[in-house]
Amino acid sequence: MHRQILDKIKAYSKIVIHRHVRPDPDAYGSSIGLYHLLQENYPEKEIWVTGKPDATLDYLATLKPVPDGAFQDALIIVTDTANTARIDDQRYTQGDYLIKIDHHPNEEPYGDLIHVDTNASSVSEMIYELFLVAKQEEGWQMNATAARLLYAGIVGDTGRFMFSSTSLATMTYAGELMSFDFDRTKLFNDMYEVSPNVLKLKGYVYENFKMKNGIGHVKMTRELLKEYGVNQSEASLLVSALADVKGMRAWVFFIEDEDSIRVRLRSKGPIINVIAKQFNGGGHPLASGATIYKWEEMQDVLEEMYKL
Incomplete structure (x- = not known):
């Protein structure tokens, strides 16, 4: 599979890399990390990385707009995205050939070439494995920007x-990535330092979470987020806050956005992506996301969780 991917990369003079909407560090790391790897090893190629910027990830990279012409006759590589509905920038359909590289369950096997490894910790790990093969067979080099x-x-x-x-x-x-010249201390600070407002909201989570039959949940309305001065993306950073609660088997955060309610599910054992699929979502067995559109549906999600 690595060989097939490398052959396609060599064959195209234009490459556009996509990732999923509402990105996280792995979405940025895999897509933009691959972009810098390709730039380092194929400086003659026209390479783009696309997707709506997320201000919470500006510490990793900033993005520039991709013109429509970039997609014509281009190789499209989509990283860390399980289904086509979640691909950021739907112009991916305008390319010539599509490669999917992902570590989520392959329930929508889109693309001309599919490389899915559900045992991989991240797609960033998969991109590094691709680099190791390319280093041995093609002489690829890694730079500090891609490594970071x-x-x-x-x-x-x-x-x-x-x-x-x-x-x-x-x-x-x-x-091995740590051997490259980037500031890990600053990176960790950028990744995990939070604003005082988010920290105060975390206190609210600890004060107000509910738990029944080993299932926890937190409800965050738009009014609550406005009161604390926190946006939906920042609130989502708190989803792991209940991981250390004794007796907690699985939990769910309900976070209201402009036109929907984001459902963030986490588990210490019970398989929860089957529940996410019932509510317009999916993901990993122990970490999934879904979407509901009215608060009355919150109880439906919780009832499915209690059945676990």
């Missing part, structure tokens, strides 16, 4: 190496 992005993606999707998806390979790759 891939390292951030791995750290983000493993919860600082605490999640069960962290493997020996994950730790080995992270150690």
